[in-house]
Amino acid sequence: MINTILESISSPRDIKKLPADQLERLCAEIRSFLVDTVSVTGGHLASNLGTVELTVALHKVFDLPQDKIIWDVGHQSYTHKILTGRREAFHTLRQKGGISGFPRPSESEYDAFIGGHSSTSISAAIGLCAANRLKGRDDHVIAVIGDGAFTGGMAYEALNNAGKNIDNLIVILNYNEMSISKNVGGFARYLAARRSNPNYLKMKERVEKLLDHTPLIGRHLKETLQTSKSAIKNLLYHSTFFEDFGFIYLGPIDGHNLPELITTLEDAKRRKKPVLVHVDTVKGKGYSFAEENPGAFHGISKFDVDTGLPNAIQEECYSQVAGRVLTEMAETDSRICAVTAAMKYGTGLQDFAHAYRDRFYDVGIAEQHAMTFCAGLAASGLVPVFAVYSSFLQRAFDQIIHDAAIEPQHVVLAVDRAGIVGEDGETHQGIFDVSFLSMVPGIVIDSPCGFWELELCLRRAVKQESGVVAVRYPRGTENTAIPWPEKEYPYFRFGEGADALIVTYGRLSEEAYFARRTLAEAGISVDFLKITRLVPVADEIYEICKQYQHVLFYEEGIRNGGLGQLLLNGLYERGFDGKFQLHAIDGFVPHGKIYELLADLELDRAAMIRDVKMLQ
Numbered sequence: 001m002i003n004t005i006l007e008s009i010s011s012p013r014d015i016k017k018l019p020a021d022q023l024e025r026l027c028a029e030i031r032s033f034l035v036d037t038v039s040v041t042g043g044h045l046a047s048n049l050g051t052v053e054l055t056v057a058l059h060k061v062f063d064l065p066q067d068k069i070i071w072d073v074g075h076q077s078y079t080h081k082i083l084t085g086r087r088e089a090f091h092t093l094r095q096k097g098g099i100s101g102f103p104r105p106s107e108s109e110y111d112a113f114i115g116g117h118s119s120t121s122i123s124a125a126i127g128l129c130a131a132n133r134l135k136g137r138d139d140h141v142i143a144v145i146g147d148g149a150f151t152g153g154m155a156y157e158a159l160n161n162a163g164k165n166i167d168n169l170i171v172i173l174n175y176n177e178m179s180i181s182k183n184v185g186g187f188a189r190y191l192a193a194r195r196s197n198p199n200y201l202k203m204k205e206r207v208e209k210l211l212d213h214t215p216l217i218g219r220h221l222k223e224t225l226q227t228s229k230s231a232i233k234n235l236l237y238h239s240t241f242f243e244d245f246g247f248i249y250l251g252p253i254d255g256h257n258l259p260e261l262i263t264t265l266e267d268a269k270r271r272k273k274p275v276l277v278h279v280d281t282v283k284g285k286g287y288s289f290a291e292e293n294p295g296a297f298h299g300i301s302k303f304d305v306d307t308g309l310p311n312a313i314q315e316e317c318y319s320q321v322a323g324r325v326l327t328e329m330a331e332t333d334s335r336i337c338a339v340t341a342a343m344k345y346g347t348g349l350q351d352f353a354h355a356y357r358d359r360f361y362d363v364g365i366a367e368q369h370a371m372t373f374c375a376g377l378a379a380s381g382l383v384p385v386f387a388v389y390s391s392f393l394q395r396a397f398d399q400i401i402h403d404a405a406i407e408p409q410h411v412v413l414a415v416d417r418a419g420i421v422g423e424d425g426e427t428h429q430g431i432f433d434v435s436f437l438s439m440v441p442g443i444v445i446d447s448p449c450g451f452w453e454l455e456l457c458l459r460r461a462v463k464q465e466s467g468v469v470a471v472r473y474p475r476g477t478e479n480t481a482i483p484w485p486e487k488e489y490p491y492f493r494f495g496e497g498a499d500a501l502i503v504t505y506g507r508l509s510e511e512a513y514f515a516r517r518t519l520a521e522a523g524i525s526v527d528f529l530k531i532t533r534l535v536p537v538a539d540e541i542y543e544i545c546k547q548y549q550h551v552l553f554y555e556e557g558i559r560n561g562g563l564g565q566l567l568l569n570g571l572y573e574r575g576f577d578g579k580f581q582l583h584a585i586d587g588f589v590p591h592g593k594i595y596e597l598l599a600d601l602e603l604d605r606a607a608m609i610r611d612v613k614m615l616q
Contacts, residue, residue: 004029010085012059012110022259023060027052030079031286033090039305041093042423043101044075045144046284046297050176050255054144054279055079057261058172061269062140065109068105070125072145074102074115074427075299076174081262084110094423096592101204102427112141116427117392118365119152121145122171126162129169142271144172148342151364163246163274170268171247171276174255176283176294242276251278295345299424318473321451322414323348325458326385330356335383336462339363341370347387347416367392371399371411376407382393383462387414390430390472391421397436400468405440408467413437414458418447418472419507420598421555425591430472435561438535444469445535446490449509451534456489474507474595475555482513490533491541500550500615502608505531505563508554511598515608526612534563541567542574550615552581554603559584581611 005022006029008014018026038045041163058069064084071077081099082090086108092098103111113124121143128141149155150173162169240249248271253260261279268275284290289308290297302311330336337359338352344362353360363370367388374384388396393415404411412517418430437445444465446457454473461469485492494516502512509530516528529544545551545567553564564582571580589597598604601605 006030006033006082006087009083009087010063012064012083015056015083016058018060020259023056026256027056028286030056030082033082033087034078035078035287037303038078038300039091039303041091041095042299042301043094044078044299045287046290046294047076048078049285049287049290050175050281050283051076051144052079052283052285053256053258054172054174054464055083057258057265058142058144059083059266060262062142065112067140067142068112068125068128069110070113070121070128070141070143071103071115071147072121072143073118076144076146077103077111077115080110081108081580084108094425096590096596098591100425101419101423102425108138114427116424117395118149119145119150119154122155122158122162125169125171126166129166133167135387137199138168140168140170142170142172144174147173147175147177148365151342152366153368159242159245159247166274167272169274170265171274172585173251173276174280174281175252175278176281204584205443211441225334228356242353245481247274249276249278251276252280253278255279255281315477316451317348317477318451318475319346319348319416321348321454321475322387322416322458322471323351325455326387327352327355329459329462330359333382333383334359334460337361337377337382337384339370339374339377339384339386341365341367341388343387343389343392343416347388347414349387367396368399371396372403374411375399375403375407375409378411379407383410383412385412385414385458387416387464389417389428390415390419390433391417391428393433394436398524400437401440402467405442408442410466411468412458412461412465413468413470415470415472419474420594420601422590422594422597423591426588429589431557431585431589433470433472434534434555434557434563438563438566439561440468442467443535444533446471446532447506447534448473448532449506449530450482450484452486452519453466453489457532460489472506479510482510490538491529491531491544492526493529493544495525495527498527499548500552500611501527501529501545501548502552502554503529503531503545503567505534506556508556509601511603511605512554512608515605515612518605518609519612524612524616535566537563537567537570542570542576546569546574546576546578549578550581552577552608552611553583554608555582555584556598556603557585559586581609583611 005026031049034048086099089099094101100107103115105111105114122145125141125143132139135383242249250264250268253264264277282291283294284297303309304311326338338349340349340360341349341363342365344350344353365374370386374386377384415433418433421428421430437443448454448457457471461471504512512528516526519526531541553567554566555562562582562584568580568582583602585601
């Protein structure tokens, strides 16, 4: 028996049948469903609560899957998933074998393009529009992009190409003043000014209505004004930034007013030209705790619905330790600057930002700019530390080589979320950084496995090293049960004289430690080499490995170009005649809990124990 409107929705076709009053009730039911479900699974809550009415309106007006919706970043697409046949599976959100927290075309025909990283939607939408034209189709393509994503340069590259000869493209600018942290920069101020002037659209409507009723030349003049950059247009419309790019601008409108949303989207659909619809929304809408603190509810673990508090005690994590260490060093070294790409809280820099405002720079979602900006700071004698997630650092690869490494400039990369990150899946797993960074001439890469070692590596990176230095560390907390020796840099060997040697680095050092201990209890001897300085590889590491008949290398990173291949190549160049087993990652890693994924990848202690036993 169907008890709610939401239970009656299995596809966008069902939404089109609903009258206006039931659409409002549907939105309320979706909000309750989101809060209840995400409180159990964890996920991105605030951003999805803010786009409920917008999503319902899009499904009401457009014809999916013929029309395409591309969600920028994608963490605001939960309502879209619920309305496109995935409601009953929604309790598996971000769980192993369940539905993704981001759009995935392989998951549903209603997901037009993969999402996970920022500022890509307009470019993809233009591509789909161009393909429609070549195929003789007149379907609409809608890119939904937040004002946070508009701090990324790729969005402007796309705008520059979108306003000419592209039909049936609609860009929805979802303005909520936030990405994860508060948005920064000139564009954020521009949109804030637009938001404070809601009469703009009414002014345009009055001018266009007047022109529609002007005999002979009125309609022609209206069409000319909509796409021109003339002084007359500026005089009548005071045209927007977007209109100068060739878009028809509609807005700003209330993103929680369903009738206004539907009317405006229908207007945009009729235009047949590039249209930008400016929608104002409230992040966390309808759930007081998320409205009051949207940053905390951007990406959240399990929580109590009645109190908004997390169910588990939040232990200190690597990000917080890195932020604390940088803040401490900055107290006695005025050269140290901290840079982030819209991730002040995610990378633990909030205390640094508060203590040293003049040396803290949030550049928005713009990793390319951040890297070259750091190189500019370094060229002037400062020591910039760019705190960035591993998967987001990928977008700054050219700048690392060209702007920082060639000279070289002393830039420290605090590479957060290195390795498997878990529930966010393929788009966020930090498995490529060692591979692409290790090929940069002159770079230094450290991979600590505990808090004290992270502090040691950061202090060395800032004070003792030169050129580009990357310190990579995992998501989460350390295992305090392991008695790591405190003088092990840049490597440390546990045991000496066995036939087999386990070699690894970073978080997998914990797995290797316990694997060795379990094997010893079973009477099986194996030594363990934990590497902290990954690149350049110390000559002593090669000499140690050459002493063993069997070397088993485990890497929480992509196989091709990783440290394992680098070490293997160096060993055989030095005459190694033993056997080398390389256990690493060979493809993209789906979503799931970290321990589940490590087990599936055969990189956990159980796999290490099995592999060593097979040598007996």
